[in-house]
Amino acid sequence: MDKPVVIVVGAGPAGTRAAQTLAQAGLRPVVLDENRLQGGQIYRRQPENFSRPASKLYGASARSATALHTAFEALLPHIDYRPETLAWGISSNQLLTEHHQHVETLPFDAMIIAAGATDRIMPCPGWTLPGVFTLGGAQIALKAQACTIGAAPIFMGTGPLLYLVAWQYLRAGVKPRAVLDTSSFKTRMKGLSGLRHRPAILAQGIRYMADLLRTGVPLHAGITPVRVEKQENDTDLRVRGVTWRTARGQLRHTEGDAVGIGYGLRSETQLADLLKCDFAFDALSRQWLPVTDEDGATSQKGIYLAGDGAGIRGADAAESAGELAALRCLADLGRPVAQKEVECLRDALKPMNAFRHGLETGFPWPWKNAADLPDETVICRCENVTAGDIRRAAGPLDAPEVNRAKAFVRVGMGRCQGRMCGLAGTEILAAARNIPIEEAGRIRSAAPVKPLPAKIRGIMT
Amino acid sequence: MSQPVTPTTARADVIIVGGGLMGAATAFFSRQRGLSVILLERDLVGQYASGTNFGNVRRQGRFLPQLPLANRSRVIWGRLPELIGEDVEFLPSGHVRVAFKQQDSARLEQYAQDCKPYGLELELYSGRKAVERFPMLSPDVDCASFSPLDGHANPRLAAPAFGRAARRAGATVLEGAEVTNITRTSEDFVVETAKSQRFTAPLLQISSGAWAQKMAAAFGENLPFTPKAPQMGVTEPVPYRIQPVIGYASWVEEEGVYLRQVKRGNIIFGGGQRGTVDLVAKRARLDPLNTVRQMPHLERILPDFARLRVIRTWAGIEGYTEDDLPVMGPSARIPGLYYAFGFCGHGFQLGPGVGATMADLLATGQTEIPLAPFSIARFAQPSAQ
Incomplete structure (x- = not known):
């Protein structure tokens, strides 16, 4: 059998460790990175002509950052690294990417999504x-x-x-x-x-x-x-x-x-949504997240999640989760995997889960503030939709959930597709209708995950 | 839109199954004619094809015998804010069809002649004159056919607005009311829903779009029918410059793209290849590769399109018949049964006119709009009769 094609989306702590684990097992994963340089958001690198030392850039995390960067440099000959590449859609069993206006279709046997998070x-x-x-x-x-x-x-x-x-x-x-x-x-x-x-x-x-x-x-x-x-x-x-x-x-x-x-942060989940992974409401963070088991396996065969994209646990947890998801992926592909290593990673992640619980409890998303925002407050800045517009959708237009509100008043319809405003917009809708937040739904994802240039070259099959 | 009190049993003059634009508009106009109406919508009013289509309010290019219906609809579009009390962003900003090949131009010229007797006046611009009249177009355009009174509207708003207007006019509009069984007694249709509601009426209209075929078949009127998923997309907003809707007049499916700019600035586009549909899961399968395929053709019409970015795509669930014409009018077999479905991707403009015409039929049994080409009888198999 040919080497299976495994795509790793993201080159932060989770993506890097996942790619490393796959490469160590003899595979040559494709690593897609939206950034120009590996490191993700937390260990983002400065441009080549900048010269601040790691201690200055990353403070207490300097060692972790340097270790991750170094590991990645060593990995480069063994992976297919594609910087400045957007994973924007799914067509059958192919991932669609865009790099400098070139679109490519990448068939895959498995995918590890380590897409990270944005500010909440x-x-x-x-x-x-x-x-x-x-x-x-x-x-x-x-x-x-x-x-x-x-x-x-x-x-x-x-x-x-x-x-x-x-x-x-x-x-x-x-x-x-x-x-x-x-x-x-x-x-x-x-x-x-x-x-x-x-x-x-x-x-x-x-x-x-x-x-x-x-x-x-x-x-x-x-x-x-x-x-x-x-x-x-x-x-x-x-x-x-x-x-x-x-x-x-x-x-x-x-x-x-x-x-x-x-x-706090919110997970980037659009690719998992486009891949039709099951989602469940996470009461702790008051958002819908893709369902995974402790190793990061989703409801879809061959699709794994690692890092903050699967729930916010931070960079150290992301490194372990990336490795664990890759081991699980290898096992599912029929490759030998040291069970001890798996157990070790699972154990390492347990305190991270407790820590995540502590973060969400100690620094909660102030969701109650949404109900009190004045009507004229802009919620969706892409489409200039106000809290009042969303309340009009909830009330007179009778939208029972957020996608219907989106259809009526455009909340979450713009460039960011609700990645920035979706959570707050849904809170406003739920408060206005006096329903639990989970009943107000979640904005459905659609390709392209991020804006796609109309001038695209490459495949025209 | 569910009403505060959901009746578990009720009787009316007419039951309409399916709350797309056709059903919602029929409910509204039937109330205007004094009929009592129950509209049953499985999910939300206007959620599928009616809410996800391109939003074209276009008459030119239609099957000629459909123009009387389209003309009637166009008159209603023009009266909409007053008639239903809500703005659905109808912009009568004109519609342009552009051709690049001489044989396609010849078809546009022929159509402009043929539609005149139906009261549709088109303006033709050839060669350089096309770009002079519409500077946003590519200089390669061979011919542009302009229909000044056509335009576009917001499909996400239209059907729900008709649904609310119907309710304000006294119709019972029930969402989340999935019809599970329809039977016919000597005088009434009996319609049951998944929530064990039971409704009766002497008149029944089936307007459940891509899902209507099964219901018609249950009344012994099956037809060849294919659900398809037309694919749309939208660019980031740019200053509002393009008033008319622009369509690529080509008889090659993949080239047949179209676009319109909304006042907010975004350019909405669609056309080309259609995706597949899962009727059970109620999902259109959107293929992002189709979006990629649309790009060069959109750029061919509108060169500046290439400078924009696409921010979102979607697909709808539409029903297509074999001859690309809808099923509209009375059943050929069952008295009191009416159909309005299968609009083959060109139903949005017709919606208000379909509602008014179906209301004619429901209230009086007749209409001045010629509907013979759309009769379900055209699909009848001699052996099944």
């Missing part, structure tokens, strides 16, 4: 102003390009990334004006029992907070965003600051020239 967004009035970024975007600007989003940034949201990015900015010489966290101290304590399964990470987080406090960065907990303010001059749309409420309900204003917003 809860809109607030003003969040579409120039100068507002996601936390991930703010971090990438710094990591990849050594740029900051502003000279006096405010970071708002919740989750570990909130403190990490603020700390990275501080270290880069840009002192944040404030860190505004929607999770209260009390809520965070509830997450502690899960978070302490990874004491080193927990200690890191506490250190970031301590460093921020010591340098006089105000950290506020249990806040409610009111709005991102723009300059009073009508022609200047840039950010002027953030108005928010304290945990006790007092109105406050913090001046700043840029805002980074993020409420």
Whole structure:
């Protein structure tokens, strides 16, 4: 039998370790990477002519980052690596890719999807102003390009990334004006029992907070965003600051020239959806996720998920999950696999699951805020759909779930296909109809997963 | 759209099975004629072909004997916001068919002559004049046929708007009402649903699109019928510049693409090869390779198309007959039974006219619109009679 073709989508921690495991077993996996350089988002590399050391780029994770980069360099002769390549559709048993306007069809025997995650967004009035970024975007600007989003940034949201990015900015010489966290101290304590399964990470987080406090960065907990303010001059749309409420309900204003917003991460699941994998509602993160077993096998034969694309567990877990999914894939392809190794990885992932539980409990997505957003708040920025539009779909137009609302008022219909607004839009719909969030559904995925150039060459079969 | 109280049993003058545009419009116009109406929709009103089609409000190029129906429909499209109280984004911005080959141009010229007696006036532009009149077109266009009063509308809004209007007018519109059994007593049709609801009426209309064949067959009126999935897509928004709908007049299936720009700026496109359908799973199988195949033909019509990016694609579930014409009118076998289905991918424009015409039939047994070419009798097998 010819060597089976295994495609790995993504070249972050999960994709890299999956590819490595497959290559070690004698296969030559195809590795598709949307980025120009391997590393994923967390270990994103700087351009070749930049020279900051790893310790500066990745801080406490420098060793992991360097190890992953090095492992990948060694892997290059043994894999079919395709950078700047978008996996955008499925046609029968072929994956469709696009690279510099060239479309290719890749037949495959198995696929490991390690597509990662994006920031999870809860809109607030003003969040579409120039100068507002996601936390991930703010971090990438710094990591990849050594740029900051502003000279006096405010970071708002919740989750570990909130403190990490603020700390990275501080270290880069840009002192944040404030860190505004929607999770209260009390809520965070509830997450502690899960978070302490990874004491080193927990200690890191506490250190970031301590460093921020010591340098006089105000950290506020249990806040409610009111709005991102723009300059009073009508022609200047840039950010002027953030108005928010304290945990006790007092109105406050913090001046700043840029805002980074993020409420944890959400998994990228479109490819799994296009491959018709079963999804189930995950009450912990209040979103629909592809169903996998502990090794990452989905309901579809030969399709595996690894890394944050299967549920947010972070980079270390992603490395183990990538390896485990690859071993499972090899076993399913009839290749010999050391059971001990499998057990070892499964064991390594157990505390990661507890940690994930701690994160979602300690830094929860503030879904209740959706119900109180003013009608004029833009939710879907691609299509300029407001909270009021979604409520009109929910009420007078009687859309029972989010795809119907999409048909009526265009929420989630634009460039990002609801990847940014889908969760908040669904919360607004559920609140307006007074139904449980799982009954409000999830936006169905469609090709192309991301915008596809109309000028395409290559196959014309 | 489910009503607060779901009747478990009810009687009306007419039961309409299928809440696509045809069923919803028939419900609305039947109420206008004073009939009591129960509309049963298995899922959501306008969810399948009616909500996923291209949105063409096009008369030119149609089968000529269908033009009286299309003309009637066009008049209703023009009255829509007042008539149903909701805007469905109808833009009477014209429709252009372009030909690149002389033999195709000759067909456009012939059609422009032939449709005149039906009251459809087209403008023809040849060679350079086509690009002068429509500067967005490729300079290679050999002939452009312009129908100034045609246009386009938003299919996602049209059928649900008719459904709501029908309800406001007093129709019982039930969503999530899957019909499982239809029987006929001496005076009534008895329609049962999966939720054990039971409805009766002396008149029954079947307008369940791609799923209608089975229901017609149950009444002894089977026909060759193929569900297909036309494929659509949409680009990112760009400034609104292209008013008319533009279609590629070719008799090669793969070349037959079309596009329209909505005021929001996105360009919606469709055409070419159709995908397959799973009627049981109620899913159209969208093949992204068909999207790739559409691109060069779209660029051939509109060179600037190549500078855009496609952000989304979708497919619908449509029913096709063997002669590419719908089944519309009374049953040839069962008194009181009416059909309006199988519109072969060109039903959207006809929808309002179909509703008004079917309401004529349901209320009076006759209509001024000639429907003979669409009778289900044309499929009758002599042996089955």
